[in-house]
Amino acid sequence: DAGVIQSPRHEVTEMGQEVTLRCKPISGHNSLFWYRQTMMRGLELLIYFNNNVPIDDSGMPEDRFSAKMPNASFSTLKIQPSEPRDSAVYFCASSLAYRGEQYFGPGTRLTVT
Amino acid sequence: AQSVTQLDSQVPVFEEAPVELRCNYSSSVSVYLFWYVQYPNQGLQLLLKYLSGSTLVKGINGFEAEFNKSQTSFHLRKPSVHISDTAEYFCAAGSGNTGKLIFGQGTTLQVKP
Numbered sequence: 190d191a192g193v194i195q196s197p198r199h200e201v202t203e204m205g206q207e208v209t210l211r212c213k214p215i216s217g218h219n220s221l222f223w224y225r226q227t228m229m230r231g232l233e234l235l236i237y238f239n240n241n242v243p244i245d246d247s248g249m250p251e252d253r254f255s256a257k258m259p260n261a262s263f264s265t266l267k268i269q270p271s272e273p274r275d276s277a278v279y280f281c282a283s284s285l286a287y288r289g290e291q292y293f294g295p296g297t298r299l300t301v302t
Numbered sequence: 303a304q305s306v307t308q309l310d311s312q313v314p315v316f317e318e319a320p321v322e323l324r325c326n327y328s329s330s331v332s333v334y335l336f337w338y339v340q341y342p343n344q345g346l347q348l349l350l351k352y353l354s355g356s357t358l359v360k361g362i363n364g365f366e367a368e369f370n371k372s373q374t375s376f377h378l379r380k381p382s383v384h385i386s387d388t389a390e391y392f393c394a395a396g397s398g399n400t401g402k403l404i405f406g407q408g409t410t411l412q413v414k415p
Contacts, residue, residue, distance in 0.1 A: 193345075206306045220401040232346075234393065245402065280345055289334045289353070289396045291403060293345035
């Protein structure tokens with residue numbers, strides 16, 4: 190299996206622009222998680238899905254952030270409009286919910302100038 | 303609410319010395335526990351997991367951890383570290399069947415020659 194795939198790996202954009210991050214989970218996994226990692230705040234869970242349904246989005250910082258999972262093999266995290274404080278590494282992870290272990294993608298490093 | 307505390311933010315150690323990275327969790331329900339490692343500019347990689355059964359768990363790269371229910375701890379150990387073990391280590395806990403994990407703040411292991 191190719192593991193969790195994220196794209197792009199790096200994104201540099203200007204403040205106010207829309208940013209879309211993409212994730213393909215491991216085939217057969219039914220849970221998907223979006224995290225954000227910064228030096229100041231560490232690893233934060235933004236939102237997670239079970240069977241394509243959002244279960245908990247309490248970690249989404251504000252309305253500028255949105256996430257979708259239209260099918261079992263694809264998810265997006267969108268930031269509109271982006272701000273410099275959104276600069277971070279964004280990770281996607283997937284799991285078989287009942288086993289708990291999550292498998293992480295390589296991350297997308299977002300820089301907003 | 304469930305929480306995970308990693309007691310040391312940084313642990314410096316000389317090569318070939320033993321190391322212990324400490325992790326405590328709080329939970330009133332059965333938990334499953336994990337240790338992840340993150341090398342620079344990479345995603346998190348699963349080191350080992352405790353779901354049930356034997357309290358001593360062996361993982362990759364010579365690491366092991368012991369689940370101690372009475373002390374609510376899950377400390378990570380390695381008898382002899384290598385330079386290549388220099389990385390960030392995260393302890394995580396989950397419960398139920400949602401797959402959601404609570405992560406500690408991370409411990410930076412610095413192995414010196």
